[in-house]
Amino acid sequence: MWLSEHVILHCFHCTQQFVHFLRNIQQDLDDDTLQKVAMEMNLSETAYIRPLNATDDHRTGNRFGLRWFTTTEEVKLCGHATLASAAVLFYEIGNTSDKITFETLSGELVVRRDGDHLLMDFPIGLTQHRIAADYDGVIKALGVLPGVQDVTWCPSLSYLLVRLNDGWTRADFEQWQPDIGQLERSVTGVIVLIVTTRGGRQQGFADQAGRDYDFVSRCFAPWSGIAEDPVTGSAQTVLGYYWGQQLAKEEFYTRQCSQRGGEIEIRVEGDRVHLRGKATLVLKGVLHI
Numbered sequence: 001m002w003l004s005e006h007v008i009l010h011c012f013h014c015t016q017q018f019v020h021f022l023r024n025i026q027q028d029l030d031d032d033t034l035q036k037v038a039m040e041m042n043l044s045e046t047a048y049i050r051p052l053n054a055t056d057d058h059r060t061g062n063r064f065g066l067r068w069f070t071t072t073e074e075v076k077l078c079g080h081a082t083l084a085s086a087a088v089l090f091y092e093i094g095n096t097s098d099k100i101t102f103e104t105l106s107g108e109l110v111v112r113r114d115g116d117h118l119l120m121d122f123p124i125g126l127t128q129h130r131i132a133a134d135y136d137g138v139i140k141a142l143g144v145l146p147g148v149q150d151v152t153w154c155p156s157l158s159y160l161l162v163r164l165n166d167g168w169t170r171a172d173f174e175q176w177q178p179d180i181g182q183l184e185r186s187v188t189g190v191i192v193l194i195v196t197t198r199g200g201r202q203q204g205f206a207d208q209a210g211r212d213y214d215f216v217s218r219c220f221a222p223w224s225g226i227a228e229d230p231v232t233g234s235a236q237t238v239l240g241y242y243w244g245q246q247l248a249k250e251e252f253y254t255r256q257c258s259q260r261g262g263e264i265e266i267r268v269e270g271d272r273v274h275l276r277g278k279a280t281l282v283l284k285g286v287l288h289i
Contacts, residue, residue, distance in 0.1 A: 019047045019081070019088045031074070033289065038069035044229050045070055047081035049088065052103065059094050066102035066109070072225035075191065077106040077157060079120060079233010079275055086111035086118050087279035106156075120275045124268065125238030127152035127161060135160070137186030138193065142178045146197075154238045160190045161238055164197040170204030173197060173216060174257045184222035193220045194235050196242075207255070207263060214252040215243050231262040237273040240266045 028050070029037075038046035050065045051058060058064075066085055068078040082102065089095040090113065099112040110121040130151045132139065138160070139148055147165035154161065168176075183193065196217040199205040205213045217239055219232040229235075236254070243252060252266040267274040 019084050035069055039071045044226050045078045045081040047085045049085050062097040063101045066104050070224045077234040083118055083277050084279050117276050117278055122237050122273050124241050124271050124273050125154045125157055127154045127242050141183035141186045158191040159238050161194040166199055180222050180227045213255050216255050216257050218257050228258055230258045230260040231256040233275055236264055236266050236275055240268045240273045244268050
């Protein structure tokens, strides 16, 4: 009988994640079982942490394997589930390390303690310019827009980014709803669609304390069984690169404007992107498989 501890964490005040700590390295769960568990959990992503060696101590070790599954497939990168996984190790299991390195499909990802926050170190999401007319079906599925200013593609993640013309208010952007069914049918080979724009404080692009957002975004992934992701850490690696090129900046304060929404702090350093956030434990238990 396998036992895996699992918790749900509320990260960046917006996205719930299931995290399963697999204690037994000798008898790994097969991919079909991992996928079925993720489907049953029915959240944006389910994360699986496992020790890399039989002698590793989960309270003192600083290297673990990490995989992420949506309800339909495994994905190469998930920021929130990485944050949640580190929070499980640090806060729930009591790991004493200052930093943890996860071995993943996107290479080594490091999460460090940063006061009462956690700081994640991810590879940057380099983008390539694309011709908007080549994605006419996608743009039509987005519905009534203020216009499309730019389209770029991140080949490492298979993420498509569409930048809208300025002109919308924050309320316009948050209330706008694309046709998800049409969007799913409009293109293949895309994992996540990022839609981004920016505006001034007078259009509402600032937080409750009056701090301006450098840009805002929303993320859609119907091809992975997710109509809209509340907040997408991996997308910020793409947005950090794109807006860094556009604004000649390295540090950003941004909001993902889904219904639940959330703020993210981004810092670009060379070929890496640092994301800073918090996680809160709301549920824990034991899953018997």
